[in-house]
Amino acid sequence: METISLSSHNNILLLKHSHSSSSSSSPQQKPHHSRNLVTTKKPIFQQPNSLLIHNDKHKHSSSSSSLPSLMLHYTQNGYFHKSQTTWEQLLNSSFHPSLHFISKLFKSYAEQHKFDHIINILHSLNSRNLTLLPQFYSLAISCFGNAGNLKLMEETINEMVSKGFRIDSKLGNEILLYYSVFGSLNEMENAYGRFKRSRFLIEENVIRAMAYGYTKKRKFYELGEFVRDVGLGRRNVGNVLWNLLLLSYAANFKMKSLQREFVRMVESGFRPDVTTFNIRAMAFSRMALFWDLHLSIEHMRSENVVPDLVTYGCVVEAYLDRKLGRNLEFVLNKMDVDDCPRLFTDPFVFEVLGKGDFHLSSEAFLEYKTQQQKWSYRILIQKYLKKHYRRNQIFWNY
Numbered sequence: 001m002e003t004i005s006l007s008s009h010n011n012i013l014l015l016k017h018s019h020s021s022s023s024s025s026s027p028q029q030k031p032h033h034s035r036n037l038v039t040t041k042k043p044i045f046q047q048p049n050s051l052l053i054h055n056d057k058h059k060h061s062s063s064s065s066s067l068p069s070l071m072l073h074y075t076q077n078g079y080f081h082k083s084q085t086t087w088e089q090l091l092n093s094s095f096h097p098s099l100h101f102i103s104k105l106f107k108s109y110a111e112q113h114k115f116d117h118i119i120n121i122l123h124s125l126n127s128r129n130l131t132l133l134p135q136f137y138s139l140a141i142s143c144f145g146n147a148g149n150l151k152l153m154e155e156t157i158n159e160m161v162s163k164g165f166r167i168d169s170k171l172g173n174e175i176l177l178y179y180s181v182f183g184s185l186n187e188m189e190n191a192y193g194r195f196k197r198s199r200f201l202i203e204e205n206v207i208r209a210m211a212y213g214y215t216k217k218r219k220f221y222e223l224g225e226f227v228r229d230v231g232l233g234r235r236n237v238g239n240v241l242w243n244l245l246l247l248s249y250a251a252n253f254k255m256k257s258l259q260r261e262f263v264r265m266v267e268s269g270f271r272p273d274v275t276t277f278n279i280r281a282m283a284f285s286r287m288a289l290f291w292d293l294h295l296s297i298e299h300m301r302s303e304n305v306v307p308d309l310v311t312y313g314c315v316v317e318a319y320l321d322r323k324l325g326r327n328l329e330f331v332l333n334k335m336d337v338d339d340c341p342r343l344f345t346d347p348f349v350f351e352v353l354g355k356g357d358f359h360l361s362s363e364a365f366l367e368y369k370t371q372q373q374k375w376s377y378r379i380l381i382q383k384y385l386k387k388h389y390r391r392n393q394i395f396w397n398y
Contacts, residue, residue: 067093068101075108080117091124099132103139110143115152118143122156126163134165141171145178150187153178169200176202180209188213192226202230204237208348211244215251215352224248233268243275243346250283251352258283272303275346278310282353285314288322294331307335308344312377313358320388337378341366358384 067090074083090097102121109117122140125133137160144153157175161167167175172195179191188210195202207230214223227241227248234241242265249258262280266272277300284293293315300307312335319328341362355363362380 067095068097072101072104072108075105078112080114084117087121087124091128096130097125097132099135099139102132102136106139106143110147113147115144115147115149119152119156133163134160137163137165138171142174145174145182148178148182150178150183167198172198172200173203173206177206177209180206180213185213185217185219204240207237207240207244211348212351218251220248220251220352232265235270239265239270239273239276240346242270243273243279244348246276246279247349247352250279253283253287255283255287255289272299272305274300274305274308274311274344275349277305278308278314278345279349279353281311281314282349282356285318285356288318290318293318297331297334301334306339306342306344308342309359309362309377310343310345310349310356311335312337312381313356313362316358316381316384317356320385325385325388332381335377337381338376341375341377341380361387 067086071083071086071090074080074086102125105121106118109115118140122136125136130136137156141153141156141160144150144156153175157167176188176191176195179188183191192210207227210226211223214220214226224245227244230241232241232245242261245261246258246265249255249261258280262272262276265276277296280296281293284290284296297307297311297315300311315331315335316328319325319331358380361384365380365383366375
């Protein structure tokens with residue numbers, strides 16, 4: 001019998017047993033068949049051990065990876081005690097929280113106004129000296145600010161700065177945005193002062209939020225000073241700053257200042273858009289400055305700016321309010337009244353100057369727009385004229 005040395009004692013027993021069984025059944029069988037028998041049987045005894053180790057590892061990894069999703073499930077469904085227990089299990093393990101997981105966790109707590117849980121998790125993350133800790137602070141600040149809890153937001157900002165973490169431009173704009181939306185005018189201005197000292201570039205949505213804060217309090221002079229301080233030469237926000245400046249004058253009908261700043265805007269190389277023209281047109285219409293209104297429409301034609309529903313409304317209301325409806329055809333002949341009605345004006349204008357009667361009436365008609373009827377400015381004007389002339393008529397019902 002050929003001797004084959006194997007390291008495993010079990011394999012040696014298998015070899016002897018297999019060879020003896022094969023030799024007893026077929027005495028004339030060659031010895032090399034026993035080698036084939038050993039090579040085929042060898043993986044059978046190694047496979048269960050390897051599978052057992054692999055299953056143990058998979059079970060451990062799957063249990064550790066399922067804890068974060070389980071915690072999110074508890075948090076989103078209001079099981080905060082179970083969520084806290086799961087978080088303690090995660091802390092005792094070798095789990096490293098990802099930015100995506102903490103973001104969803106903070107958002108779930110903030111939606112249910114459980115801000116103390118966010119603070120506790122943030123403090124427990126402090127003890128682990130994670131590299132993502134500044135981002136976790138930023139997430140907490142955003143959650144507090146988005147919920148309007150400015151006190152907790154300010155405390156978290158101070159704690160973040162005290163640990164030596166810097167506030168970047170993105171977070172600085174978010175903080176200023178939250179103060180503009182939820183804070184008082186004084187708090188907003190103080191936050192803007194800190195923002196300026198950081199020398200960050202204020203974003204367009206924050207500019208709009210601060211401008212709305214001023215217009216909400218009817219602080220139009222402060223609005224003009226604010227946009228001047230931001231810088232009227234900025235071109236990455238389009239005509240937003242210039243339009244806000246013109247709006248601050250149009251709101252108080254300071255017509256000379258309005259005209260002067262419009263000329264400065266054009267001389268500075270900015271091209272007026274439909275919002276720019278409509279701010280002036282609304283002021284001209286309400287002040288019955290027909291000549292200036294005509295010049296503004298001519299200027300729109302030369303700049304290839306298409307009038308919208310607000311422009312037509314300014315013209316129609318200016319003539320009808322002064323009982324000059326017969327002369328309305330004179331100015332409408334220079335406009336494309338058969339065009340489809342559109343609205344391109346920045347909605348911020350209506351927050352300050354409101355919507356005209358023609359605008360409101362046309363919106364009511366357009367809500368009932370059908371596929372069979374094609375609306376145009378001509379049809380809207382005809383319907384508005386019919387409504388206007390019947391307004392003062394009295395119908396006796398006998």
